[in-house]
Amino acid sequence: MPSIIYELQKTCPHTGARAGLLHTPHGTFQTPMFMPVGTQATVKTMTPEELKAMGSQVILSNTYHLFLRPGPELVEEAGGLHKFMNWDQAILTDSGGFQVFSLGDMRKITEDGVTFRSHIDGSKQFLSPEVATKVQEQLGSDIAMAFDECIPYPADHDYAKRSTARTTRWAHRCQEARKAHDRQGMFGIVQGGMYKDLRKQSAEELVAMDFEGYSIGGLSVGEPHDLMNEILEYTTPLLPTNKARYLMGVGTADCLVEGVTRGVDMFDCVYPTRVARNGMAMTWNGRLNIRNAQFAHDWGPLEEGCQCYTCKNYSRAYIRHLYKAEEILALRLVTYHNLYFLLEFMRQMRQAILEDRFPQFRMQFWDSFKK
Numbered sequence: 001m002p003s004i005i006y007e008l009q010k011t012c013p014h015t016g017a018r019a020g021l022l023h024t025p026h027g028t029f030q031t032p033m034f035m036p037v038g039t040q041a042t043v044k045t046m047t048p049e050e051l052k053a054m055g056s057q058v059i060l061s062n063t064y065h066l067f068l069r070p071g072p073e074l075v076e077e078a079g080g081l082h083k084f085m086n087w088d089q090a091i092l093t094d095s096g097g098f099q100v101f102s103l104g105d106m107r108k109i110t111e112d113g114v115t116f117r118s119h120i121d122g123s124k125q126f127l128s129p130e131v132a133t134k135v136q137e138q139l140g141s142d143i144a145m146a147f148d149e150c151i152p153y154p155a156d157h158d159y160a161k162r163s164t165a166r167t168t169r170w171a172h173r174c175q176e177a178r179k180a181h182d183r184q185g186m187f188g189i190v191q192g193g194m195y196k197d198l199r200k201q202s203a204e205e206l207v208a209m210d211f212e213g214y215s216i217g218g219l220s221v222g223e224p225h226d227l228m229n230e231i232l233e234y235t236t237p238l239l240p241t242n243k244a245r246y247l248m249g250v251g252t253a254d255c256l257v258e259g260v261t262r263g264v265d266m267f268d269c270v271y272p273t274r275v276a277r278n279g280m281a282m283t284w285n286g287r288l289n290i291r292n293a294q295f296a297h298d299w300g301p302l303e304e305g306c307q308c309y310t311c312k313n314y315s316r317a318y319i320r321h322l323y324k325a326e327e328i329l330a331l332r333l334v335t336y337h338n339l340y341f342l343l344e345f346m347r348q349m350r351q352a353i354l355e356d357r358f359p360q361f362r363m364q365f366w367d368s369f370k371k
């Protein structure tokens, strides 16, 4: 009995957009969904209660970071990630491959796995399909990712072909390494670079391995948005409609609406939390940097009409003051608003799909976004 079950509720008759439910061992959650990122077992500056209050359902954590610090054994000793970080809803962990390439130093890829230097203390480390699978089991996440190589952009066809074939072999090894256990589902990650023939082969071979869900990897790696959408448009129909689809590393409103349009159910991105720490607030008309002098006497909320805790209780002038004074509360208030903004954006897209008006929602979004 798979532990992760996707229940399709409604497909938009005009686009690939769909609304559904994701059943996990820690509850049932609504899609399309945005998943806040908690790299080191915390969504930076937010408490679990605040995350729940704003409507977070599934949050992310990371094999790479927790493997290096504090180590999977300590998290296991705590009774797993849910207990360790006091989060009783669902947790998804990435398998670490992506971070090795974007964070680790001096890395070497072989058929067996990846050798790299820790970005924390420079120590020599090794991750493989077997290690990444074991670590995610020790972390006890509800959804684990197969160990993959995220192909950089650009990459030539030959490199993409060889890398994708190895990712498929690694996916098979992950399936082998997973003891018959019912508490954790694993998603296969489709690669293939920007090549449709390789995307098709990757998707078909992973679907044959019957994962509980499928991530579309190797996107949001610096390619133009049009190219990302083109690859997405080609890839999602290759995936089974009765399984969840997760587009990795995507989290700005314009990319989210285009991902939902092409049938994606789940998204994650560090963007909303990362830019908040730099004073950037996300709004329906694009983003604003609250540290800007123009807000010094602005007594309105970050965004008119936003129902979030920050917008209901604090002015732009006050938040700008907090940033200028390097007060920690500044980071918390803008992080809260940015996450709330994206979660609310997903709720509105889900509602539009359920009420058969998603194309209109998408058109309205682009009209105001383009302004």
Ligand SMILES: CNc1nc2c(CCNCC3CCCC3)c3nc(N)[nH]c(=O)c3cc2[nH]1
Pocket: 037, 038, 039, 060, 061, 062, 094, 095, 096, 097, 098, 145, 148, 149, 150, 151, 189, 216, 217, 218, 219, 220, 221, 248, 249, 250, 268, 269, 270
């Ligand atoms: C930002 N763009 C992007 N991110 C990608 C990510 C990371 C997704 N976010 C993970 C969280 C961030 C820190 C804790 C977990 C990708 N991950 C994998 N395994 N494979 C990708 O092709 C892959 C591709 C990605 N593209």
Ligand SMILES: [Zn+2]
Pocket: 302, 303, 306, 307, 308, 309, 310, 311, 312, 337, 340
């Ligand atoms: Zn707000």
